[in-house]
Amino acid sequence: MNLKIRKAKKTDAEGILNLIVELAKFEKLAPPDKKAQVRLIKDAFSPDPFFEILIALNGSKPVGYAFYFFTYSTFLAKRTLYLEDIFVSEKYRSSGIGEKLFGELIKIAKKKKCGRLDFTVLDWNKKAMKFYNRLGAKALKEWVYYRLSL
Amino acid sequence: MNLKIRKAKKTDAEGILNLIVELAKFEKLAPPDKKAQVRLIKDAFSPDPFFEILIALNGSKPVGYAFYFFTYSTFLAKRTLYLEDIFVSEKYRSSGIGEKLFGELIKIAKKKKCGRLDFTVLDWNKKAMKFYNRLGAKALKEWVYYRLSL
Numbered sequence: 001m002n003l004k005i006r007k008a009k010k011t012d013a014e015g016i017l018n019l020i021v022e023l024a025k026f027e028k029l030a031p032p033d034k035k036a037q038v039r040l041i042k043d044a045f046s047p048d049p050f051f052e053i054l055i056a057l058n059g060s061k062p063v064g065y066a067f068y069f070f071t072y073s074t075f076l077a078k079r080t081l082y083l084e085d086i087f088v089s090e091k092y093r094s095s096g097i098g099e100k101l102f103g104e105l106i107k108i109a110k111k112k113k114c115g116r117l118d119f120t121v122l123d124w125n126k127k128a129m130k131f132y133n134r135l136g137a138k139a140l141k142e143w144v145y146y147r148l149s150l
Numbered sequence: 151m152n153l154k155i156r157k158a159k160k161t162d163a164e165g166i167l168n169l170i171v172e173l174a175k176f177e178k179l180a181p182p183d184k185k186a187q188v189r190l191i192k193d194a195f196s197p198d199p200f201f202e203i204l205i206a207l208n209g210s211k212p213v214g215y216a217f218y219f220f221t222y223s224t225f226l227a228k229r230t231l232y233l234e235d236i237f238v239s240e241k242y243r244s245s246g247i248g249e250k251l252f253g254e255l256i257k258i259a260k261k262k263k264c265g266r267l268d269f270t271v272l273d274w275n276k277k278a279m280k281f282y283n284r285l286g287a288k289a290l291k292e293w294v295y296y297r298l299s300l
Contacts, residue, residue, distance in 0.1 A: 020224065029225060036227035043227065050229055051222040067224050072201040074170065074217050074235050075179060077186035077193065079200055085224050109300055117298040129294070137298040144279070145295055148267040148287040150259055 001058050001095060005104050008053035008065070010045040015062030016053065017041070023087040027122060051084060054104055056097050064088035066101045070112060078115035081105060086119070102135055120145060151208050151245060155254050158203035158215070160195040165212030166203065167191070173237040177272060201234060204254055206247050214238035216251045220262060228265035231255060236269070252285055270295060 008016060017037050024031035032040060043050040056064035067085040072078075083105060088097045109117050117137075121128050129139070158166060167187050174181035182190060193200040206214035217235040222228075233255060238247045259267050267287075271278050279289070 024225070032225055032227050036225075039227040040224060043222065043229075050220070051224070067222075069222055070200070071221060071232060072193065072217075072219055072234060074190060074201070075174070075182055075186075077182050077189040079193075082221060084222060106298075106300065114300055116300060119296050120293040121296055123292050123294050129296075132296055132298075135298060137296045140295045140297055142273050143270040143295050144273050145290045145293050146269050146271055146279075146282055146287045147290055148256070148282075148285060150256065150264055150266060 001092075003063075003097065003100065004057045005054055005100055006057075008044070008055040010041070012053075012055050012062060013041045013045070016044075016055065016065055019062055019065055019087055019089060020085075022089060023085065026087075026090070054101055056088070056101055058092065062089075063092040064097045064101060066105055068105060068108075070114070071118070073115055076115040079112055080116040080118050081109035081112065081114045083117060083119035098131060099135070151242075153213075153247065153250065154207045155204055155250055156207075158194070158205040160191070162203075162205050162212060163191045163195070166205065166215055169212055169215055169237055169239060170235075172239060173235065176237075176240070204251055206238070206251055208242065212239075213242040214247045214251060216255055218255060218258075220264070221268070223265055226265040229262055230266040230268050231259035231262065231264045233267060233269035248281060249285070 021031045044053055051067050051069040054066040055062055065085070065087055066083060068081055068083045071080045071082045073080050086098065086101055105117060121132065171181045194203055201217050201219040204216040205212055215237055216233060218231055218233045221230045221232045223230050236248065236251055255267060271282065
C-alpha cells in the first residue's frame with residue numbers, strides 16, 4: 001500500500017462523496033441526497049469553510065477520510081478538535097489507516113492548542129469503541145447527548 | 151422582573167465569570183482558574199471569537215447565559231447550533247429565563263439555516279432533562295460521547 005494522508009482539495013469531492021455513501025450504509029443511516037451532497041462540497045471548500053477534511057489515499061484512490069471542526073470547552077477555556085466523522089473503506093480496514101488519520105488529527109489539535117479531541121460513537125459499534133479505547137479515548141458515560149431538530 | 155436577553159459584550163465579562171463559578175459548583179465540576187478565566191474572555195471577545203455568548207439580565211444584573219458555537223452535520227449538510235452551556239442563577243430559576251434563552255438560540259439557529267440544536271446534559275440532572283424534553287429535544291441514547299484528552 002502507498003498510503004498518503006493530506007487535507008482534501010476540491011478535486012477530491014467525488015471520491016469523498018463515494019466514501020460518504022459507503023459510511024451511511026455501514027452506519028445504517030440514510031446517505032445525503034444530491035442537494036445535500038452539493039451543499040456539503042460547497043460548505044467544505046468555500047473561502048470560510050464550515051469544516052475541514054483529511055483524506056487518506058492509496059496511491060490516487062481515496063480510501064478514508066476524517067471530517068472535523070473546532071469547538072470550545074468553556075471549562076478548559078481551550079478549543080476542542082471535534083471529529084464529526086472518521087471512515088475507512090471496508091476493504092482497507094485493519095491496515096493502520098484509522099490510526100494514521102487519528103495521528104494526524106492529534107497533531108492538528110495540538111498545533112491549535114486544543115485541550116481535547118471529542119467525537120461520538122454508535123453504541124452497537126463495539127469494534128470502533130475498542131479502537132478508540134486503544135488510542136486512550138474514554139466514553140463519557142455521565143453525559144447524555146441531546147438534540148432539537150429545527 | 152425586568153428581563154432582557156442580548157449578545158454579551160466585553161463589559162459583561164465580570165458578571166459572566168461570576169455565573170460560571172456558580173455553574174461549576176452546581177455541576178460539581180472544578181471552576182476555571184484565573185488563567186483560564188482570562189483566556190475565556192479573550193476567546194469570547196476577540197475579533198474572530200471561538201464562541202458566542204447570550205446574556206440574560208434582570209435590569210443590569212446578569213442572571214443567566216448561554217455559550218454556543220456552530221458545528222456541522224455532514225449527513226444533513228447543514229450547520230448545527232451547539233449549545234455548550236446554558237445556565238440560570240439559582241434564585242432566578244423557574245421564571246422562564248431558560249425558555250427565553252432557548253427561544254433566542256432557536257431564532258439564531260434558524261437565521262443561520264441550522265438543521266439542529268445540539269447539547270449534552272449530565273445524566274443526574276433530571277430537572278434539566280425534563281425542561282429539554284418539554285422544549286421538544288430528544289436524548290440520542292444510541293450515541294456514546296467519547297473524549298481524548300490532549
